[in-house]
Amino acid sequence: MSVIPPPSSERSAIESDAARFTPQDASAPFSVLVVEDQPSMRTALVRELHQAGVSEVLEAENGRAALALFRSRRPDLVLLDIRLPGEDGYWVARQLRETERGEWTPIIFLSGLDNDLDVWRGIEAGGDDYLVKPVKPIVLVAKLRAMRRLLDMRRRLVTLSAELHLANQKLNEMVELDSLTNLVNRRGMDRMLHAEIAAARREGKPLTLMLCDLDHFKQFNDTYGHVQGDECLKHVGRLLREVCVRPRDVAARYGGEEFALILPNTPRSGAMTFARALGQMLKSLKVRPPNAPGELQLTLSGGITTCIPDEHTSAETMLMRADEALYAAKSQGRNRFFSFEMQMDTIEQRQL
């Protein structure tokens, strides 16, 4: 069996633009795996493919060799004979599809007869098209072009969908980010707090939530202006991010001049130690608005709640407790952290 040359009318067309299957982008490499057991047929196909401008043609005479070549070389397209010694073309097509896992390589079956059942079974096995042997070069080139077009389209779609996925990821991150401080915003914090409560419940580990609020910030704003106030919030945001050294610790801007810290696996005593360290670090943070007489010292008050969550623990109850503790820290003189569970603030604890 050989490749039939096209009639003269077709030949003139082939000899012009249609003769090559990649006239627009001949530089892009394209490889084809020919799986055909008859040497004369295989040689003729290989020749036609080279003439059509295919950059690499791989050859296999049986299914197993085809599969090995496919795995190692990943051709762009497969021309697959149905009747092969040993495993037939349908088996090969199924194996190729399994090997791909989410990828797609066009498979064109080569059928001896114009047999409808062959076509149906070929498509069922994962084939995309078929060619009747002996193969006419003009039809071969046309099908290669069509498949390449589909392949290019699919690749563009895959690239676009990866870009879209990345953009979505970025968007999701942005939706949960506070633009002034670059900390997680209230929305992100709510989601993370829910997740950490569930994790701590599962693991039976203590979870700490701290709400921190700048002291006398209204006065600061009124005296030095909102822009300087914003600068302050940025400094504090940076400090809170620095203080969250464990990978699962989260610093968030809860709103206005209020911040929240989620500290997984942190017991009550650890939370108080953390709060005192935070207060110490804040002491080294001096701000100097242009219209201020000198350096200014910022202070924070904080409410702490710590628990090993059970089925009654919710984000709302934890936030309520932290808020109540924050109120106590403010009423007891500010510049301190109050623990809801210990009913004690960091200054009282230090004096014990």
Ligand SMILES: Nc1nc2c(ncn2[C@@H]2O[C@H](COP(=O)(O)OP(=O)(O)OP(=O)(O)O)[C@@H](O)[C@H]2O)c(=O)[nH]1
């Ligand atoms: N610059 C700036 N100020 C903000 C922002 N969000 C909230 N504020 C200000 O923070 C101040 C909070 O004031 P208050 O709630 O009275 O609290 P405070 O003056 O810090 O008093 P205490 O909390 O009791 O110590 C208000 O003046 C708000 O306008 C912000 O994004 N930027």
